[in-house]
Amino acid sequence: MAVIGDLLVQFGQMLVVLGLAPLLTGFVRKVKARLLRRRGPPLLQPYRDLLRLLRKEAVVAENASWLFRAAPYLIFAATWVAAALVPTFATGLLFSWSADLIVIVALLGSARFFLALAGMDVGTSFGGIGASREVMIASLAEPAMIMVVFTLALIAGSTQLSTVASHMIHAEVRLRVSLGLALIALIMVALAENARIPVDNPATHLELTMVHEAMVLEYSGRHLAVIEAASMLKLLLYVSLIAAMFLPWGIAEAGAGPAAYAGGVLAYAVKLGIGGFLLALFEISIAKMRVFRVPGFLGAALMLALLAMLLMFMTRSFG
Amino acid sequence: MSALGDILHRGRHVAGHHPYPRVEVDAAGWEDAAFQTADGRCTLLSLWGEVDGVHMALAGPDAMEIAVISLPCAGGRFPSVGQHHPPAIRLERSIRDLYGLEPQGAIDERPWLDHGRWGRRRPLGAATSDAGSGEAYDFLPVEGDSLHQIPVGPVHAGIIEPGHFRFTANGETVVRLEQRLGYVHKGLDGLMQGADLGRAAKLAGRASGDSTVAYATAFAQAVEAALGIAVPPRAQWLRALMIELERLANHLGDIGAICNDASFALMLAHCGILRERVLRAAAAAFDHRLMMDRVIPGGVAVDLASEGAAQFRALLAEIRARFPALVELYDDTTSLQDRTVGTGRLDPALARQFGAGGFVGRAAGRGFDARSLAAPLPYAELGFKPVTRSEGDVNARVWVRIDEVNHSLALIERLLDGVPMGEIAAALPSVAEPREGLALVEGFRGDVLAWLRIGADGRIARCHLRDPSWFQWPLLEAVIEGNIVADFPLCNKSFNCSYSGHDL
Numbered sequence: 001m002a003v004i005g006d007l008l009v010q011f012g013q014m015l016v017v018l019g020l021a022p023l024l025t026g027f028v029r030k031v032k033a034r035l036l037r038r039r040g041p042p043l044l045q046p047y048r049d050l051l052r053l054l055r056k057e058a059v060v061a062e063n064a065s066w067l068f069r070a071a072p073y074l075i076f077a078a079t080w081v082a083a084a085l086v087p088t089f090a091t092g093l094l095f096s097w098s099a100d101l102i103v104i105v106a107l108l109g110s111a112r113f114f115l116a117l118a119g120m121d122v123g124t125s126f127g128g129i130g131a132s133r134e135v136m137i138a139s140l141a142e143p144a145m146i147m148v149v150f151t152l153a154l155i156a157g158s159t160q161l162s163t164v165a166s167h168m169i170h171a172e173v174r175l176r177v178s179l180g181l182a183l184i185a186l187i188m189v190a191l192a193e194n195a196r197i198p199v200d201n202p203a204t205h206l207e208l209t210m211v212h213e214a215m216v217l218e219y220s221g222r223h224l225a226v227i228e229a230a231s232m233l234k235l236l237l238y239v240s241l242i243a244a245m246f247l248p249w250g251i252a253e254a255g256a257g258p259a260a261y262a263g264g265v266l267a268y269a270v271k272l273g274i275g276g277f278l279l280a281l282f283e284i285s286i287a288k289m290r291v292f293r294v295p296g297f298l299g300a301a302l303m304l305a306l307l308a309m310l311l312m313f314m315t316r317s318f319g
Numbered sequence: 320m321s322a323l324g325d326i327l328h329r330g331r332h333v334a335g336h337h338p339y340p341r342v343e344v345d346a347a348g349w350e351d352a353a354f355q356t357a358d359g360r361c362t363l364l365s366l367w368g369e370v371d372g373v374h375m376a377l378a379g380p381d382a383m384e385i386a387v388i389s390l391p392c393a394g395g396r397f398p399s400v401g402q403h404h405p406p407a408i409r410l411e412r413s414i415r416d417l418y419g420l421e422p423q424g425a426i427d428e429r430p431w432l433d434h435g436r437w438g439r440r441r442p443l444g445a446a447t448s449d450a451g452s453g454e455a456y457d458f459l460p461v462e463g464d465s466l467h468q469i470p471v472g473p474v475h476a477g478i479i480e481p482g483h484f485r486f487t488a489n490g491e492t493v494v495r496l497e498q499r500l501g502y503v504h505k506g507l508d509g510l511m512q513g514a515d516l517g518r519a520a521k522l523a524g525r526a527s528g529d530s531t532v533a534y535a536t537a538f539a540q541a542v543e544a545a546l547g548i549a550v551p552p553r554a555q556w557l558r559a560l561m562i563e564l565e566r567l568a569n570h571l572g573d574i575g576a577i578c579n580d581a582s583f584a585l586m587l588a589h590c591g592i593l594r595e596r597v598l599r600a601a602a603a604a605f606d607h608r609l610m611m612d613r614v615i616p617g618g619v620a621v622d623l624a625s626e627g628a629a630q631f632r633a634l635l636a637e638i639r640a641r642f643p644a645l646v647e648l649y650d651d652t653t654s655l656q657d658r659t660v661g662t663g664r665l666d667p668a669l670a671r672q673f674g675a676g677g678f679v680g681r682a683a684g685r686g687f688d689a690r691s692l693a694a695p696l697p698y699a700e701l702g703f704k705p706v707t708r709s710e711g712d713v714n715a716r717v718w719v720r721i722d723e724v725n726h727s728l729a730l731i732e733r734l735l736d737g738v739p740m741g742e743i744a745a746a747l748p749s750v751a752e753p754r755e756g757l758a759l760v761e762g763f764r765g766d767v768l769a770w771l772r773i774g775a776d777g778r779i780a781r782c783h784l785r786d787p788s789w790f791q792w793p794l795l796e797a798v799i800e801g802n803i804v805a806d807f808p809l810c811n812k813s814f815n816c817s818y819s820g821h822d823l
Contacts, residue, residue: 035585036584036585036587037588037589037592038588125467125468125469126469128467129469129804197582198582203584205475205476205477206476206477206580206808207471207476208469208471208804208805208807208808209580209582209805209808217476284585285585286583286654287578287581287582287583287652287654287655287658288582288583288654289658290657290658290803290805290806291491291803291805292491292803293657
């Protein structure tokens with residue numbers, strides 16, 4: 001019975017992230033539009049966009065290889081699995097025991113690898129520019145991310161996300177400097193990974209400044225829909241990750257009753273709302289940085305994460 | 320005697336050209352003028368062709384002296400000015416495309432406006448041929464290791480005018496930019512020939528829609544100079560009012576758009592609202608948002624009612640209340656300043672050489688502003704002074720716009736206060752012999768030049784309109800060198816050159 005319950009929670013979680021991802025993107029766009037005194041598209045517009053793209057014919061460049069056609073599905077699958085590993089409203093996920101934070105980083109890394117390959121596959125100059133910029137950003141964001149993971153693992157004694165979340169709720173986690181530093185580093189990585197301002201601009205029409213958009217310029221129809229869905233999932237993943245690691249309150253524990261699950265869902269929705277609003281607010285109050293400032297930005301994230309880990313060691317040896 | 324005076328002295332004066340002199344010279348005199356221009360003793364204002372000759376408009380060093388030099392081309396050839404003075408190269412290529420006159424000794428013999436798709440060659444020349452050239456365009460060769468090319472346009476991801484940009488880059492650093500324009504060629508020169516004055520005025524107002532008032536005013540002033548009409552003072556004041564409103568709307572739009580290209584959408588949103596207010600006030604007062612066809616030869620087409628003036632006063636109050644906060648936002652946002660300061664620096668010497676007008680020239684220390692000419696527009700009475708900055712970067716171009724917005728606000732107020740009562744248009748007399756006129760009007764982008772000849776039948780025999788962008792586009796190629804590819808949109812928007820006005 002317990003296995004069936006766990007399975008239900010796990011599959012429920014997978015569907016929840018897939019269902020909510022477009023809504024979060026729509027919410028961020030809506031808030032941004034309102035802050036800019038525009039009315040903005042309806043909240044549900046991203047769902048309609050995805051449906052429209054799914055129905056449309058996919059136009060593929062003549063010289064595209066099988067990789068170009070396969071990449072969207074690989075990217076989507078990897079991102080979806082990664083998103084399903086993050087506890088959203090409940091811990092104790094079934095998959096969680098076979099996969100931890102490092103797997104999430106690896107899955108996202110694989111998705112990016114295929115996206116960069118697909119960007120270069122057709123051989124247009126924009127795809128190449130986008131891929132080279134993306135890889136430059138990733139090569140700096142990934143180490144920072146790994147450092148954040150290690151910091152959390154040191155605190156909780158595990159890289160299992162469910163364990164970390166439970167630890168954060170139960171153990172007397174004092175206000176630690178390392179936690180604060182890790183949070184800032186994770187937010188910086190999340191901004192870069194999700195192609196948000198100040199690293200990239202998801203709404204730009206300027207071909208020459210694009211990073212993520214430049215790689216997917218040649219995609220259309222269902223391929224584009226799947227890639228867009230993967231980007232939305234990724235945004236949701238990072239917001240959920242930050243919420244689960246640093247604000248785990250309200251999350252339902254393994255084996256809790258339906259009431260706890262309902263509370264968990266509610267708390268999760270509130271966290272997503274706050275995360276989306278803060279993201280929109282941050283995005284309108286800052287300009288995009290020059291491409292060559294990005295290494296400095298992500299270098300700072302790496303240093304912060306490293307500092308967080310070092311502080312962790314220091315306090316341990318003294319405590 | 321000044322260099323220009325010297326050239327004028329040696330040429331044969333042509334009667335019936337107003338308000339500036341026109342002289343006919345021989346090939347030696349033409350080359351001498353080219354040398355003087357190349358040495359920086361004169362500024363090239365424009366270079367244009369006709370079926371049987373070429374003309375060049377020159378300004379003296381302080382731009383107080385303006386003259387037109389003409390060379391009859393009996394053999395269909397003329398000595399190239401571009402071989403000595405690069406700003407003339409594209410103008411010469413266009414003359415060859417349209418009229419088939421060969422610039423001798425030209426460095427660049429490729430076509431410019433003609434993409435081989437008109438179905439005929441040299442459409443306005445003496446020897447038109449029906450064969451489209453269809454030849455491929457040779458972009459400049461790229462030599463060297465680790466360089467790659469990025470072709471951009473003419474179809475862009477955003478809804479903007481078409482133009483092709485070919486970048487040669489080393490990683491992210493731009494080594495060279497080559498532009499290819501002419502995609503919005505409308506055949507304005509051809510349409511003008513034989514058009515009556517009313518139709519020609521409408522055509523002139525459509526050369527570049529965002530500067531329609533400046534174009535229409537330049538055209539009207541050239542007609543009035545040619546025919547020798549005195550325009551009622553009220554019409555002149557209303558023209559100045561419309562030109563300043565046009566400048567205000569475009570500058571506000573540009574300031575927002577430049578910031579938006581650095582992904583700072585907040586400025587775009589707020590500047591867009593202010594721009595919209597200007598357009599709505601213009602629509603209420605003059606019955607057209609862009610004030611198209613409101614300036615006609617002889618005067619203006621609509622009078623300003625007192626309600627209209629009240630609308631503008633309310634507009635001034637609103638902009639004055641809200642604009643300073645936006646300027647402060649621009650100046651205080653570090654991430655934005657980081658993008659604009661030091662980006663796309665224009666060398667003041669280049670700005671001088673190319674005679675760059677508008678914010679492009681004035682941000683790089685070239686103080687020329689056609690509003691300070693002793694022109695029929697009432698700027699002298701309004702106490703006008705041009706804005707100049709010396710840094711030449713994107714930030715300086717934004718600041719010239721900000722300062723000009725503030726100046727325009729003051730000018731509009733004085734124009735509303737001082738506009739004299741009376742007629743708004745003078746009747747156009749009929750002509751018996753060909754007349755010629757030239758006018759230079761400061762639009763928001765820079766000085767718009769209009770030159771025309773009215774035939775004995777009272778119709779346009781030849782009309783040449785020169786957009787300020789002719790001398791700004793090549794500078795954009797120069798400023799982007801050494802910058803990174805991703806900064807091009809920002810540089811491009813800070814120049815905001817016209818495609819339509821350039822492609823004619």
